[in-house]
Amino acid sequence: MYNPVKTIKSNTIGTINVLGLAKRVKARVLFASTSEIYGDPEEHPQKETYWGHVNTIGPRACYDESKRVAETLMYAYSKRDHIDVRVARIFNTYGPRMHMYDGRVVSNFIVQTLNGHPLTVYAPGNQTRSFMYVSDLVSGLMKLMNSNYSLPCNLGNPEEHTILEFAQLVQDITGVKGKVSMKKSQQDDPHKRKPDITVAKTQLGWEPKVSLRDGILKTTAYFRKELGLVDNEQEQ
Numbered sequence: 001m002y003n004p005v006k007t008i009k010s011n012t013i014g015t016i017n018v019l020g021l022a023k024r025v026k027a028r029v030l031f032a033s034t035s036e037i038y039g040d041p042e043e044h045p046q047k048e049t050y051w052g053h054v055n056t057i058g059p060r061a062c063y064d065e066s067k068r069v070a071e072t073l074m075y076a077y078s079k080r081d082h083i084d085v086r087v088a089r090i091f092n093t094y095g096p097r098m099h100m101y102d103g104r105v106v107s108n109f110i111v112q113t114l115n116g117h118p119l120t121v122y123a124p125g126n127q128t129r130s131f132m133y134v135s136d137l138v139s140g141l142m143k144l145m146n147s148n149y150s151l152p153c154n155l156g157n158p159e160e161h162t163i164l165e166f167a168q169l170v171q172d173i174t175g176v177k178g179k180v181s182m183k184k185s186q187q188d189d190p191h192k193r194k195p196d197i198t199v200a201k202t203q204l205g206w207e208p209k210v211s212l213r214d215g216i217l218k219t220t221a222y223f224r225k226e227l228g229l230v231d232n233e234q235e236q
């Protein structure tokens with residue numbers, strides 16, 4: 001995390017400010033929570049009823065714990081001040097307009113591939129993630145906001161891949177063959193992650209529609225443009 005204290009302040013003080021405003025204007029509040037609240041999960045796939053497994057003093061704690069307390073704030077205000085709340089637990093999401101250098105695996109692998117650089121895989125490489133395309137997330141958030149469901153709801157794509165598989169997939173989809181450079185493992189990196197989306201399916205009638213292949217193709221096209229790898233003729 002670039003600035004752990006600012007991360008904690010935004011998630012806690014920011015949430016308190018929004019809830020205070022919502023109380024005054026009687027607004028419904030949507031909180032963008034995260035799969036990170038499950039930490040390095042011991043239950044797989046993760047259901048909303050799972051309480052999580054987070055190291056309170058590790059390098060990810062500023063994010064995980066402040067998102068957890070923000071969820072607590074949502075339900076405390078809801079109970080005390082009758083604020084109407086919605087809590088989406090968002091799993092790894094990607095798509096056009098994500099920041100090229102935000103350090104996440106999807107942007108890193110695509111940009112590294114397009115630049116002809118080795119793909120940096122953090123050891124061991126068999127850790128898993130489940131990637132959701134941004135338009136699926138948007139439709140899920142809209143359905144949640146328009147529903148009567150006020151408990152936490154997972155939004156994610158249950159298609160799960162190891163990071164090494166994902167590196168291969170990016171190369172297959174982009175048609176650019178690169179090398180993998182194995183880097184040291186990251187402390188407290190969750191070993192596996194996959195959402196159980198039964199609640200979203202039954203309560204919202206929602207499930208993801210965009211395949212990983214189509215999503216990565218669209219995201220790659222975006223990054224090609226951003227990197228100036230598309231000439232004007234191709235663009236038209």
Ligand SMILES: O=c1ccn([C@@H]2O[C@H](COP(=O)(O)OP(=O)(O)O[C@H]3OC[C@@H](O)[C@H](O)[C@H]3O)[C@@H](O)[C@H]2O)c(=O)[nH]1
Pocket residue numbers: 033034035036090091092103104105106108109120121122123127129163186189190
């Ligand atoms: O260059 C890289 C980047 C990442 N990785 C690995 O790829 C996996 C995914 O890493 P990312 O940084 O993209 O995403 P993470 O799953 O760690 O966290 C993410 O998930 C939930 C959201 O709420 C967070 O905002 C987001 O950062 C990790 O195992 C990481 O170690 C690499 O192997 N190489």
